[in-house]
Every structure is written in structure tokens, then in C-alpha cells.
Amino acid sequence: MSQVAHYCQKCLAANPLGQEFCARCGTRLMIIVEPPAARYESAESSTSNEEHLLERISALENRLARLSEKLERGLDLLLRQAQNAHFDRALVKALVSLLTDDGLVQSDRLERLWIDRCQKDAEEQQESERREELRLKILANYTGHERAAFEQCINEGFLFIDDEQLGRGIRSLRRAAEMAPDNGPLLYFVGEHFFKTGKTHRAQNYLARAYEISPEDRRISLLLGLTCADEGEAERAKDLLNSATRLGGSSFAAHYGLGRLFVAEEKWRKALQEFKLALASKASPEAHYALGCLYYQLFRDALATRHLRKALELDGRYGEAFYVLGLISERAGQKKIAAEYFEKAGLRAFTRNTTVARGKGQNSAAAVVAPLFRSSSAKSRRLITGGDRRLAEALRQDALSECNSADVDGR
Secondary structure, eight states: OOOOEEEOTTTOOEEETTOSBOTTTOOBOOSOSSOGGGGSOOTTOOOOHHHHHHHHHHHHHHHHHHHHHHHHHHHHHHHHHHHHHHHHHHHHHHHHHHHHHTTSOOHHHHHHHHHHHHHHHHHHHHHHHHHHHHHHHHHHTOOSSOHHHHHHHHHHHHHHHHTTOHHHHHHHHHHHHHHOTTOHHHHHHHHHHHHHTTOHHHHHHHHHHHHHHOTTOHHHHHHHHHHHHHTTOHHHHHHHHHHHHHHHOOOHHHHHHHHHHHHHTTOHHHHHHHHHHHHHHOOOHHHHHHHHHHHHHTTOHHHHHHHHHHHHHHOTTOHHHHHHHHHHHHHTTOHHHHHHHHHHTTOSOOOOOOBOOOOTTOOGGGGBOOGGGOOOOTTOTTTTTSSOHHHHHHHHHHHHHHHHHHHHHTO
């Protein structure tokens, strides 16, 4: 019985079936490299279907072999990198353990810092991707006749922002907004920047123009409602914040803003309802603190104490919560306990100035002013973001987070 041989397509040497390379010339053994008809110069020569199929099989075989080699090299590289990463991590853990034993490093604090850093890097990457998508959207929405100048301002603005030159970047984008007063995405982005930096008057200017273009955009309704509340436009602010909750669902920022407006109007029942909705939307120390202040205002000290302690469970260094607990204890005549709370709040001394004598027919809730609610009326500027910096920052962060999630949902 004759043995089947695999002939080399280059030197025609016979090789055992299953061998990968030619034993004589080292060429990779394949079924065929070129059809026999291609060896002749006659243009009229024709090839059979079998020859075409063999040629394709040979090409696929060659590509598959190359792909297999690349995958093997890639897998080997990944394994080596994984091994190096394992050794690096073991070395870092050993160094941290050594420094912790010597009292030079706090391992818990180091781990928190590392997690925060990783989270910050991820957020920066996500924000960069969001800006790039927004840049393309802004350019696509331009309908004017100065496209070259507009594109230059937009590209320069976003390049400056990516290079952490925020002021120059926003100036370029504001110039672009003057060229395109009907570009909703651009107006919203500039307004969002001013909202983020606390410049509510400028934010209101751009967001109001964006709202005229896209009145059903919940992001614009939310940010514009909060800026209107801070600018003393209470009725418009309530309409916009209610619209934001109707279009996009509950959020801490919207309900807290509505609650503060109702507090300023002394509509305590509505304020209580909104603060409860704010807490249900986001169970944060700030939400518990706000609700605790409202219960303190309403002389419901047991409920106020419960929420203030919840806030301290979530953040044991919340000084404002200790302060209100001190006010509650002092009102109950527990001077010693009140002094302890004031000390934890960072106050060495406390002057009693919050309790007001009740007049005949006076609402009991008006007899005391909680620290959070010392703004006098709904027309006061900085009604929501003034006074309590921590709550103002929590409000901005939640509003911007809601806007970013709306961007993701809209993609």
C-alpha cells in the first residue's frame, strides 16, 4: 500500500502527510498556492471551479495560520503582564504592610485614597468621552454661514477644557454661542458650567435660552429651576422643578429645591412632603439632616433627633447635625448634653438666639428658625445654595449626576 505524500508547492519535495513545513526548503505546506492556469501567459485559458476553491482554501489556511500565531503571541504577552502585575501588587502590599507596622502609613486611609483615586480617574475618562460626544453634537446642530469660524471656536474651546484651561475654553465656547444663538446643546453646556461653578445669574441666561429651544429636556428644566430659585423667581422655579420630576422622575435636587421654596413660604406640610421625597430619592446624610431641621422647625423633636442621628450614622463628622442636636437638647432643658453636642460640632460657646416667644394665634412652627432655614423669604437670592455649603455642594452634585444619567439614557 502506497503512502500518501504532501508535495511542497515550491520545490515539489514529497513530505509525510500532516507535516507543517517542507523538510527540504522550509516552506509552509498548503494545498495550493496558485491555480495551474495562472502559470500560463495565455489570457484565454480558463480555470475550473475546483481550482478556484482550492485557491481560496489555501488563502484561508494561510490567514488562519497567521491569526493563530498572533493569538498565541498575544496570549503569551497577557500571561506575562498578568504575572508582572501579580508580582507588583505583592511588592506593594508588602511595602504597605511594612510601613503600617512602623506606624508610617494608615492602611485603611490608604485604601480609601486609592479607591477614590480610581473612581476619580474613571469619572474623568467618562467626562472626557461625554465632552467629545457633545462636541460632535454641537457641530452637527450648527446651521449658520460661518461654519469654519464656528468649528474653530468649538474645537479650541474643548481642547482648552481638556488641557485644564477652563477659563479660556469657556470664553471660546461663549464666542461660538454668539455665532449660534439657536444651538441648544452649546447653550446647555455653557449654562451647566456656570451652574457647576455657582454663577447662577450667568447660568440662568444660557439655560433659559436652551429651555426655549428644548422645553421637554428634563436636564434643562432641573438646572434652570434651581437657578431661578436662587435668583428669587420662586413661581417659575416651582413650575420647572415640577416639570423636571414629571419628565425624569424623582431626584434629591428637585425635591429638596421645592422643599426649600415651600419652607420660605411657610407651607410646612408641602415642604415636609418634598423633603421626604428627597430622602426617598437619595438616602444621604444631607437628606436626613434637611428633614431633621424641618422636624426641629415643627417642634417634632423626637423625629428630628431620629433623622439627625441617621445622618451621623452615615457620616460621623457631620458638625451641623451635632449642632441641631444641641439645639434640641437645649430646648429640652438638657444643658449638659447640649454642651457636649456643641463641642462635637466644633463650637466652644453657644448663644441662645433661636427661640422666639409664641404670640397668640401664632403658628408654633414659626416660633423657631432652624439653622438651615434662616433665609427670610422666597424672593431671597441664594435661597437654596446660600448658607449651608455642604448641602449646596450635595445639591449641585446630585443635579449634575441626574443630568449625566439623562445623557446616558438619551444615547
